[in-house]
Amino acid sequence: MSVWGRGTLNLSIFGESHGPGIGVVIDGLPAGEEIDVEELMAFCARRAPGRSSTATKRKEPDRPEFLSGLLDGRTTGAPLCAVIRNSDTHSGDYDNLRTTARPGHADYTAWLRFQGYNDVRGSGHFSGRLTAPLVVAGGIAKQILRRRGVEVGAHILSVHSIVDRAFDPVAVTAQTLRSVGEQTFPVLDKDAGERMIGAIEQAAAELNSLGGVVECCAVGFPAGVGTPMFDGLENSLSSILFGIPAVKGVEFGAGFDAAGLTGAENNDEFELQEGRVVTRTNHHGGILGGISSGMPITMRVAFKPTPSISRPQQTVNFQEGCACELVVKGRHDPCVVPRAVPCVEAAAAFALLSYLV
Amino acid sequence: MSVWGRGTLNLSIFGESHGPGIGVVIDGLPAGEEIDVEELMAFCARRAPGRSSTATKRKEPDRPEFLSGLLDGRTTGAPLCAVIRNSDTHSGDYDNLRTTARPGHADYTAWLRFQGYNDVRGSGHFSGRLTAPLVVAGGIAKQILRRRGVEVGAHILSVHSIVDRAFDPVAVTAQTLRSVGEQTFPVLDKDAGERMIGAIEQAAAELNSLGGVVECCAVGFPAGVGTPMFDGLENSLSSILFGIPAVKGVEFGAGFDAAGLTGAENNDEFELQEGRVVTRTNHHGGILGGISSGMPITMRVAFKPTPSISRPQQTVNFQEGCACELVVKGRHDPCVVPRAVPCVEAAAAFALLSYLV
Amino acid sequence: MSVWGRGTLNLSIFGESHGPGIGVVIDGLPAGEEIDVEELMAFCARRAPGRSSTATKRKEPDRPEFLSGLLDGRTTGAPLCAVIRNSDTHSGDYDNLRTTARPGHADYTAWLRFQGYNDVRGSGHFSGRLTAPLVVAGGIAKQILRRRGVEVGAHILSVHSIVDRAFDPVAVTAQTLRSVGEQTFPVLDKDAGERMIGAIEQAAAELNSLGGVVECCAVGFPAGVGTPMFDGLENSLSSILFGIPAVKGVEFGAGFDAAGLTGAENNDEFELQEGRVVTRTNHHGGILGGISSGMPITMRVAFKPTPSISRPQQTVNFQEGCACELVVKGRHDPCVVPRAVPCVEAAAAFALLSYLV
């Protein structure tokens, strides 16, 4: 299902990469929320392809048309539908994928699941392009959250073995979260960013691709929100984040590193700051027992390297049941991580908003 | 919410650590499934405390009473309710936690969320004890899955810096998954296990605690099951796994390591084995595009060190709004990971079953 | 499924009539709500059997044990579980129902659905007894609603052809709703009630049974709550009301009678009363476009006559595939309507509460 919801906030994403259009219906937005469409477009542009050497050459404006739910710049309370038309499609590139499994891609599993009826052009509904409507939904959520004092931001924490400086999990500010997102290549350490770009360009030149990690943070989220067990912040955030193609891991606070710590190291001692309960450190990532503590909510999301690489690879023709060699054609990002940054922000913002409406 | 469901399979977990009882209602089980209660008890015993030096001294039989849904050893198709009575409770140990936040624990966030009305004795509904009903549900799911050819198993992959051998992600067998679970301390490398036990005992002696990682695997799960985006296997597995207390990270296949690989390294080439489509490697963890590939489904779950340690810690009395020092009393596992192994199996099994009923 | 939920409020009902016990888990109740258990027991007693000549002779105290979610008389915010033990079971009465379909009952459909593994004793999970946990949940909801100014009440509108006076849909008061519920046989017109009792006794004497209608009303529910289309008040109320066994129809406001009116007759003109917008009539039953108008919410629920009658009936043995005659044994209400009144109140209250928490 391409439906996600909790409480009374829902989204339903539709579309296939080379069909007439893609889009999203958001149900349950509060009425009367001002949506700055130009700001939203700027946010969507962060995900759009064709901006830099690190991304696919496919150029699409990704400008949504709002069919409903928005009137005179404000939400009406009715379901909001945004549609993005597809264009600049080179469907011929995908002819050999109808029956041949790209390693690392969903071609084979989709064929099984949908008995061969799925639209394979441009990977159909499995395309990374389907994150465009998610970014529309999340961009709207971000604007509403900001009005409630919550800022969500993200950056590239790593590409392959090159690591950016992490957010300060205790002191990160809304200003930092906003400014990092305004960069074409969102990193905190510009030098690391340069090296990442170099590595991606080199991988592209070698007909290879790279993975990486996005770090995301929310500040200003009220304390005491969430519930234990299955409706906690970590449950809902992870369930939406794994909806972004290529995500293979999600962690909060110290995450997997916490597994290597002792309790004395990992426990975040509480203290009072100007009458407010805070923790000195933030290994808990702002979430304890599924409930927000008032500290920054921090998460990291691991992306695998783009599976579509143009090297010859061994694979099978699953329809004919024979081995073959495949050279993937088409235009693909040598590293999805730069464009995944707003996707992670969007998914996180949408999940967080579901607790506040 | 302590409710989890997908499709038509649901569970609702209830109880507080020192209340009259805890339990689970499972709705949507198929009718006529034989449940071997003794085998289920053996599975539950793997989570039970009081078995070894690495666990809390609290002794409870954790034997559920089945109030409904089970007749003559078979499921009736009606909701199955299992209740476990609480006993051996030392509630006095928790008096000072009513208003004082244990670092790393949910005391403060629960107080905010429930305005101080939550049952704090033994951490109430936030207690690790609430995994007992989850294990009942998952143990039932495991038996039903096995009948459908699916075996779910798990082991301790690491405690602090001590690492067990990983499952072979391509060749792991149902037999391996079963036998590792029969051990008191479930590891593949007994020597590593000995060192883990030593480290846990040492941490306990130092009034400290350790984190670790559980690796879980399912073999025999049919290929072509799951859906893209938000109802994929990774989404549903992570949303239930983060329901286990102390989990801070979940990854599938190569997970965070995939972020450090190139596409050429990470892509799993397909081949035919006896007419069956398989992959030579399994960085994808048996899941591509949210859908099972037929390869073993592999995941790793990071647990933070037990927050309840008996060293003096700085914290606050959140009701009175003042700083204080806290020494946690009560009986706590110096490392939750050994007992978490069946919890991870249970959660994974339940989520996987939801796709097959 | 015996799970119902909307927003973040859920219930999960379990149990079979002659199993060890039945009960309910309520997830999502606000914390700190005082629950007057004696008042709740008095509400449950209204549904309990064995009180009058119009009900089955089976006597059960129906006193729930609260396993969780309630501490010192207040909700803790954790899932609340209430268990009612079964007793006074005469399972032998049901032996011939294992393979023989009682006309009007779910024996045959349950056998198909659960492949014969369902517990047939006392109708198992299909028993009217399963409304006892619903009444517990609804009784709790009623107390919480009352504290928010909402009163839910119901009465017997008709038994067979004997009709009680209806609630005044404009002027009905909380006081009326409370007082009608305190009667053993809840009607507004005592004379009609006497005749209903007479008719039920006569039907019982004739080994027959009677149907009837329950009218339910909520006053004080805030205006402007609900949503259009599928999450409106009518959708959620009907979806829970049809969960009560024997319900075959649900209508709101003028309901089916509205189909026979003209717009000029049915439209409720608005006016101002002390600055408050009200309607002069209430054919809309307090709901317009799925959203509450502030007027009393009114609904009527049709119950079919008890299918279990002790006359010889023609039916089939569905296992052996042959026709046979059946005489139903066991103790059955000659009319479920009197005991259904608190069930309807309970279901309505629970659904309404889901919009306010």
Next chain:
Amino acid sequence: MSVWGRGTLNLSIFGESHGPGIGVVIDGLPAGEEIDVEELMAFCARRAPGRSSTATKRKEPDRPEFLSGLLDGRTTGAPLCAVIRNSDTHSGDYDNLRTTARPGHADYTAWLRFQGYNDVRGSGHFSGRLTAPLVVAGGIAKQILRRRGVEVGAHILSVHSIVDRAFDPVAVTAQTLRSVGEQTFPVLDKDAGERMIGAIEQAAAELNSLGGVVECCAVGFPAGVGTPMFDGLENSLSSILFGIPAVKGVEFGAGFDAAGLTGAENNDEFELQEGRVVTRTNHHGGILGGISSGMPITMRVAFKPTPSISRPQQTVNFQEGCACELVVKGRHDPCVVPRAVPCVEAAAAFALLSYLV
């Protein structure tokens, strides 16, 4: 919410009457289902306005564009999105409704619910026009159901006091269900239909409107499908049917009439016909205990008279808080029932399909 789902089949309806467009996303359709678009258009045309003297004069082709989920005439398994553009809008007709409540309409409750931000033009999201996407979804469901042997049909059972012949609840055939739907004015008794048309024309001439009842039936639905309590056929059917504007009552089988019967009358005796278990009568409407019996599934849906009538009515200006007289302008059906017939079929078909995929 304008989202409806059960199991893994979901729909999300969006749009406002005078916005750019309306539509639906259907998630969870099986892949490979042939959709005959012309047949679907013919079904949609049954709901379209402007066909007869009994409907609004607004003319819209209501031809959906399929943005996704459909390729070469078959479902792809990805979410199917259908968009219908709005045109022929006379928004000026609605200026006085921004703050004035039409009696019987949702203007006032919507204003409360959405704080005045809802799009009031043409009733916005509350417009009967929003049933067009529901009919698209249901028309697709009907085609898939037919391929599985299930036929869903409906007719006008009554308009005001004029009553059509009812379906034979035991012997109704797929052929009858299909042929009645092919009529411009779907009734079984043409003479009754003529009188209904006369009554509607007269009501229109008198600036009045009429209510009525739609009877719907499904044959061929497999026996043994559904579950007791809250996920039964009646629960899900009613929850979607009340999503059609103007519906005030839903009943199954004998429905409210069952309340006036005795058990001996209402019980449907079982018998064998060619080895198949059937009932001689069908007061149970094909549903026992929430589960299908294999007999025709029958339901009746009550529609109130169109609230928008052009007579002067007393009402209030809710923004200024003063009484006023209102004359509703715009084009409105004097009776929604004829156009509601395919809406009821659509809603029922979609709900029934959710049990079979």
